[in-house]
Amino acid sequence: MTVWERPARGARGPAPERSRAEVTAAAVALADESGLAAVTMRRVAGRLGTGPASLYRYVSSRDELIDLMADAMTGEIDLTAPLGGDPVEDLLALASQARALHLSHPWLLDVPPERLRLGPRGLDYLERALTAMAPAALPGHARLETVALLSGLAKLFARTELQAAQTSTERHAAQAGYLARAAAEGTRPLLAAALAESAASGLPEDLQALFERTARRVLAGLLTGDQK
Amino acid sequence: MTVWERPARGARGPAPERSRAEVTAAAVALADESGLAAVTMRRVAGRLGTGPASLYRYVSSRDELIDLMADAMTGEIDLTAPLGGDPVEDLLALASQARALHLSHPWLLDVPPERLRLGPRGLDYLERALTAMAPAALPGHARLETVALLSGLAKLFARTELQAAQTSTERHAAQAGYLARAAAEGTRPLLAAALAESAASGLPEDLQALFERTARRVLAGLLTGDQK
DNA sequence: TAAAAGCGCGAACAGCGATCGCAGTATCGG
DNA sequence: CCGATACTGCGATCGCTGTTCGCGCTTTTA
Structure with a gap:
């Protein structure tokens, strides 16, 4: 199952302390500063003040985190400007x-x-x-x-x-x-x-x-x- | 200094037991079989019947090995056929x-x-x-x-x-x-x-x-x- | 109120690229 | 001919990586 369809949190337990968006934002900030190679689970976790293992509650792998990052950036593209027709x-x-x-x-x-x-x-x-x-x-x-x-x-x-x-x-x-x-x-x-x-x-x-x-x-x- | 200019072997010591071409060929074979991710220094060394550290006598890093692989493949392209002119x-x-x-x-x-x-x-x-x-x-x-x-x-x-x-x-x-x-x-x-x-x-x-x-x-x- | 599910996370694992240092060996300068 | 020098092979090891396990705790469900 992809990240996009998997629910952000389970229905049962305590509320997550962070969100996918927060994790993604931290990773993006890291990448902007020091490149994609600097986006390690440890560093992202460190920036969020938590341990590496905790990230796996939000994301099932590093690859998936990168998917989130890329899609977040795509979201920065403006799709609202009117089309000219050509x-x-x-x-x-x-x-x-x-x-x-x-x-x-x-x-x-x-x-x-x-x-x-x-x-x-x-x-x-x-x-x-x-x-x-x-x-x-x-x-x-x-x-x-x-x-x-x-x-x-x-x-x-x-x-x-x-x-x-x-x-x-x-x-x-x-x-x-x-x-x-x-x-x-x-x-x-x-x-x-x-x-x-x-x-x-x-x-x-x-x-x-x-x-x-x-x-x-x-x-x-x-x-x-x-x-x- | 790049691989291409660095001499393949020093002038002084014993002759290397292998050549850059052999190392490259082993790495290419591995990549053909199992993808680029399978090209680790350990696996390439294993295929050559030696230890990982030995590879660094032929290549200064994994990246450089990949450079060698890519260039070797480029060499497979035929550049001898006559040009048509268009x-x-x-x-x-x-x-x-x-x-x-x-x-x-x-x-x-x-x-x-x-x-x-x-x-x-x-x-x-x-x-x-x-x-x-x-x-x-x-x-x-x-x-x-x-x-x-x-x-x-x-x-x-x-x-x-x-x-x-x-x-x-x-x-x-x-x-x-x-x-x-x-x-x-x-x-x-x-x-x-x-x-x-x-x-x-x-x-x-x-x-x-x-x-x-x-x-x-x-x-x-x-x-x-x-x-x- | 007991069971079930989800959360945070310390500890640990296997695998990675790369380095160090040493023993052995071929070449060079004199 | 003989040190001195430089190179090779490589076992041991370092620091780092992504990922998993299991435990204590919290929330929801029945």
Whole structure:
């Protein structure tokens, strides 16, 4: 049984001293401060002033806690703004919010996407995307795939953006060094050229704008072509 | 210093009893059989008939071992076939291979893509993609982003395909049940419709074909439009 | 009012990645 | 040719992880 259907508390015993929301909030705070790896049962419990074992009254595993965290973040996306009617633009607005969400909570990128982990807020997000897509003539599965693709795109851009932004950790510096040395080696001339050109132009433009332009093109391609 | 530049063995002492390639092969075999989580230092060592501590002579951390594994798999991609000259088709051929690779080694999807982890074979792959893209008129950073996007697309399709294929684990069944119940609830009508339609049509078509069609459209959109 | 169920949580377990230090061995500098 | 040096294999061990068990207590049910 999933967290979403399991009742928050039993009918019999004393009232729980905390709530799932509180536990989730503590975990999210921890992740915002120190990354997803810092979200250990012990640390979350410590922040709540209790022992690790107590958390298992609220959550059946760490994975489930992460599900709660992710769904809580999805809930931060605004689904109330009126739709314009153009599927491309409406979907783009949604995807931009998703990208912004990942930028402000980078640990979301570390949540393994393995088996789909949709909670109620995730489903609302999905429904909203389907609503925006309603005017387009597409088979059902294509609609779902479009949403998945768009989410992937938002994550991808958020990831590259965060990579560029972060002042280099130990590891990152080593990797960059190797990349530079490998490019300068002579083989792989096109890679060297692309890196050089990329470095020369710096961060040439607004990344949000770049994301929007790319997403618009991708969406246009996906929504217009009925077949072929 | 990265694995790729660190010498495989010191100049002084006795010859190592194993090689990086052997260690990597053992780890890959383990991952193929039982998933990435089964790749623990102890288990890899066990398979090699040695102790966990010995592995650290070949690899400085588990993460590094995973880097080796991923790059070894990338090396399985054939980069020797002649290019046709059409960037879209040539890139598509490359991406199809990447997708197939993820299908035959599903644990690749569990490798966290966090900080870029390109080894020599990964760089060769990248160079090949840039070669295929050479005819297109694009700024350097756009070329790199296109490759990243294409890789993400291949992973995305591989993931959904594997999800559909796997006979439900405990967790997967629970999730599916919740999804069905949440859709049947009345709110979220479009989600219900999309799921129903999707279930009705089963797996309607060749997923490879679907991937190719989608990738072609995305690539066409990315490579042709110079600006706007 | 007795039974049943739920709660908080101290203690403990198995498994993990990684480190330390030592005995043995191959190479280098003189 | 011979220390000195640097490297290898690896048993023992550390600190940390997610998770379980069981007990005392509290609340609800019958």
